[in-house]
Amino acid sequence: MNDKTILLVEDNPDDEELTLLAFQQNHISNAITVARDGAEALDLLFGPDGSGGSISPAVILLDLKLPKVDGLEVLRCIRADERTKFLPVVILTSSREDQDLIASYSLGANSYVRKPVNFAEFLEAVHQLGLYWLLLNETPAKKPIP
Amino acid sequence: MATRLKKNFDDLSPKWRRKRAEATLRESLARFHAATRATGDGFWDWDLATNTSWRNENYQTLFGYSASEISPSIVESWNERIHPDDRERVLSHIHAVIDGTDEFWTDEYRFRRSDGTYADVFDRGYVLRDASGRGMRMVGAIQDITERKQAQARLLAFNAELEQRVARRTRELQDLNQELETFCYSVSHDLRAPLRGIAGFTEILAKNYASALDDTAQGYLGRVRAATHRMGELIDDLLKLSRVSRDQMHRETVDLSAIARDVLANLQHAAPERQVELCIEDGLTAKGDPRLLRILLENLLDNAWKFTSKTPAASITFTASSEGNVPIFAVSDNGAGFDMRYASKLFGPFQRLHRATEFPGTGIGLATVQRIASRHGGRIWAEAEPGKGATFRFSL
Numbered sequence: 001m002n003d004k005t006i007l008l009v010e011d012n013p014d015d016e017e018l019t020l021l022a023f024q025q026n027h028i029s030n031a032i033t034v035a036r037d038g039a040e041a042l043d044l045l046f047g048p049d050g051s052g053g054s055i056s057p058a059v060i061l062l063d064l065k066l067p068k069v070d071g072l073e074v075l076r077c078i079r080a081d082e083r084t085k086f087l088p089v090v091i092l093t094s095s096r097e098d099q100d101l102i103a104s105y106s107l108g109a110n111s112y113v114r115k116p117v118n119f120a121e122f123l124e125a126v127h128q129l130g131l132y133w134l135l136l137n138e139t140p141a142k143k144p145i146p
Numbered sequence: 147m148a149t150r151l152k153k154n155f156d157d158l159s160p161k162w163r164r165k166r167a168e169a170t171l172r173e174s175l176a177r178f179h180a181a182t183r184a185t186g187d188g189f190w191d192w193d194l195a196t197n198t199s200w201r202n203e204n205y206q207t208l209f210g211y212s213a214s215e216i217s218p219s220i221v222e223s224w225n226e227r228i229h230p231d232d233r234e235r236v237l238s239h240i241h242a243v244i245d246g247t248d249e250f251w252t253d254e255y256r257f258r259r260s261d262g263t264y265a266d267v268f269d270r271g272y273v274l275r276d277a278s279g280r281g282m283r284m285v286g287a288i289q290d291i292t293e294r295k296q297a298q299a300r301l302l303a304f305n306a307e308l309e310q311r312v313a314r315r316t317r318e319l320q321d322l323n324q325e326l327e328t329f330c331y332s333v334s335h336d337l338r339a340p341l342r343g344i345a346g347f348t349e350i351l352a353k354n355y356a357s358a359l360d361d362t363a364q365g366y367l368g369r370v371r372a373a374t375h376r377m378g379e380l381i382d383d384l385l386k387l388s389r390v391s392r393d394q395m396h397r398e399t400v401d402l403s404a405i406a407r408d409v410l411a412n413l414q415h416a417a418p419e420r421q422v423e424l425c426i427e428d429g430l431t432a433k434g435d436p437r438l439l440r441i442l443l444e445n446l447l448d449n450a451w452k453f454t455s456k457t458p459a460a461s462i463t464f465t466a467s468s469e470g471n472v473p474i475f476a477v478s479d480n481g482a483g484f485d486m487r488y489a490s491k492l493f494g495p496f497q498r499l500h501r502a503t504e505f506p507g508t509g510i511g512l513a514t515v516q517r518i519a520s521r522h523g524g525r526i527w528a529e530a531e532p533g534k535g536a537t538f539r540f541s542l
Contacts, residue, residue, distance in 0.1 A: 014343030021350060094338045096385075117342050117378040119349035 004058030004134055006032045009041040009074065010092075011066050018119065019061070019092075022126035030134060033057065038069025042077055045084060057087070059133040062109075064093040064100055072103055079108040086140050088133050187287035190271075192220055194244065194281050199223060208290050210260035229256035229264055240271075244281040249273055257288070266295040323392060330388045337381055345374040376508075383510035386441075387495060390517050395435040402430040402475065405443050406464045413451045422454060423461035430466050430475065432542045434522045439542075442518040445511040446477040446538050452505055453536065454481035472541050480535035492528055515540070 006023075010016045016034055023032060033055055035041035041062070045053040060078070064071035071091065078084045090111045091104045104112050113129065116122050182189050188208050192199040198218040205216055209227075217223045228236055232255040243251040252270040259265055271286025348370045356364065406426050414420070432439065447462065454460035463478045484492075484499045491497045495513040512526075515538075519526045522542040530536035 012339055012343075014346070015339065018342065018346040021346075094336075094342070115338075115342060117338060117345050117374070119342075119346040122342075122346065 004030050005055055006030050006134070007035065007041065007044065007055060007057035007060045008032055009035045009038065009060065009062045009066065009071065011036050011063065015063070015115065018122065019126065022119075022123050023130065025123055026127045026130055028126070028130040028134065030058075030130075037067040038071065038074045040068075041066075041074050042069060045078065046081065058139075059088045059090060059129075059137075061090050061092045061129070064091060064095055064104070072107060075104065075107045075109060088137060088139060090129060090133065185287070185289075187289045189287050190224075190285070192271075192284045192286075194283055197221070205288075208288070209257065209265060212260075215260065227258040229258065232256055244273055244284065247279065251284075251286070254291070265290050266292045326388065327392060330385060333381060333385065338378075341374060341377055341381070345371065345378070348374065380508050380510075383508045383514075384495075387510050387514050387517065390438060390441060390514050391521070393438070395438065395521060397433055397435060399431050400434055400436045400439050402432055402439065402443065403428050403464070405436075405440050406430075406447060409440070409444050409447045410451070410462070413447065417451075420451075420455070421460070422451070423459070425461065425463040425465075427463075427465045430464070430473075432473070432475070432522075434542050438518045438521065442515050442540070443477075445515045446540075449511060449538075450477055450479035450481065450536075452481075452507070453483070453500075454479050455505070457481045457535075469541075474539050474541050476537055476539045478535065478537040483530040483532050483534050483536045485532050486530060489528060489530070493526070 008016065008019055010019065016036075020032060020034075023030075033044060035044055041060075043053075044055050047053050062071045062074060066074070071093070075089055075091075078087055078089060085108075088110045089108070090113060091100075091109045092113050092115060093100065094115055096114050101112055111129075111133075113125055116125060182202055182204055186204060186208070188204040189202040190199050190205075191201075197220050199220045200218070201216050201223065203213075205211060206213060225233065225237065236253050236255045239253055240251050250270065250272055252268070254266065254268050256264040257267045257269075267288050268291045269286060269288040271284045273281045274283040274285070276282050348367055351359070352364065352367050352371070359367065403426055410424055410426070414422070443464075447464075450462045454462065457480055459480075461480050464475070465478070466473050466475045468474060482500065482505065488499050492499065493512050493516040496509040497513075498507060498509040500507075516526050519540045519542065524541035526538060526540040528536055528538045
């Protein structure tokens with residue numbers, strides 16, 4: 001679609017593979033970086049010492065239940081940091097619990113998608129996500145890191 | 147002769163009258179003693195001018211004082227025997243009544259017995275006033291209510307203990323509920339994740355590797371996919387059922403007729419080819435949680451819709467009647483029905499009376515309906531006959 005990077009934060013290897021397959025089948029060829037837990041995601045975004053990350057993705061697909069640092073905490077860090085506070089974050093999770101939905105939106109998630117069991121539905125969901133967040137959505141110009 | 151008789155009568159008359167009066171007095175005194183014995187109260191008569199009092203013998207039996215210990219001095223026989231912690235309050239109250247205009251005084255306080263222990267007493271009196279309204283005399287009765295007080299205290303203690311017990315049970319239940327919620331959360335998340343793996347990879351196998359698989363292998367893949375789909379439905383329904391049981395209720399007046407019409411319109415929209423005669427009574431309302439009541443009607447009407455799918459001239463009705471003052475709602479259909487021998491199994495989770503190949507379903511719907519009815523303080527029951535249809539009645 002374009003050269004924007006996607007950060008996928010997902011600890012389940014099956015879900016990771018299926019998400020990558022779904023992107024592939026939807027002909028979304030953007031670079032996808034995968035973080036397997038919340039700490040790795042924060043390292044990628046901010047660097048191990050917080051001085052600066054190695055990637056600046058156009059959108060983050062974030063699972064909630066993650067080892068080490070959970071998804072909501074990752075979201076909180078992203079929103080608290082000047083460099084990433086406008087970064088689109090899509091919660092991609094198995095949970096349909098209201099408490100997770102409310103917590104996610106309260107912390108500033110841009111969107112909440114429940115992973116469907118059915119792969120065809122999942123393909124469609126990924127298609128919509130790619131279309132919206134990679135093509136249609138505009139975010140404010142990146143702030144220079146002071 | 148007549149004059150003499152009359153004179154004698156006049157002579158006798160005062161004597162006779164005195165005798166008469168004495169008899170009346172004796173009778174009234176006897177009645178008074180009988181009354182004091184009957185009540186067991188300590189009677190008192192207090193001369194406010196001299197501050198002396200008369201007390202009947204019940205004082206001795208009630209509090210153990212000998213006759214000599216009951217001084218005519220009100221201060222000695224009464225004031226000083228009031229519990230020091232109660233004394234000021236009792237005295238200021240009784241004097242306020244005497245100095246005021248009220249006729250009656252009552253109070254409860256602790257009164258010292260001869261052995262030094264205290265009795266709980268209920269005391270009340272009546273103020274007699276002169277023409278100017280000044281209190282001259284006060285007459286009353288004191289009653290020992292120690293036992294009643296103790297019983298009351300025991301009752302209070304028992305109540306407090308009961309409340310503690312209820313609080314403990316409630317806490318235990320809350321903990322259990324919390325556990326259940328955690329359990330549901332992991333069912334929602336953890337059970338779904340592997341299922342998604344199975345479903346996703348079989349889908350990809352079927353789609354991208356179809357040429358590498360023979361018909362038998364493809365058939366097996368189809369079975370895996372169907373089973374996965376069913377398991378997904380079961381997990382979803384189970385979660386719905388648990389949510390019905392634990393979500394907060396918000397009671398308001400709910401238009402059940404409108405919900406029924408809406409639900410059936412959706413069903414008709416999803417299956418436009420079906421011709422079902424619908425009869426929904428207008429203006430059926432109930433007090434309850436609108437979201438839960440919608441789920442209840444959705445399940446019953448879904449069932450009616452499903453079980454009439456093989457019935458020519460299918461019909462579904464939603465009506466109400468009343469039993470005493472309780473409205474009873476009914477969803478009826480003329481569909482497949484069921485054998486009443488299995489009616490007791492109808493509302494258990496995962497219980498099905500039809501084969502999945504006849505009518506699809508997870509067996510959670512009616513369990514959900516029953517929980518919703520019972521959360522509203524109502525119940526649900528059914529009547530049916532195989533091939534003739536079913537009627538589900540519920541109260542809320």
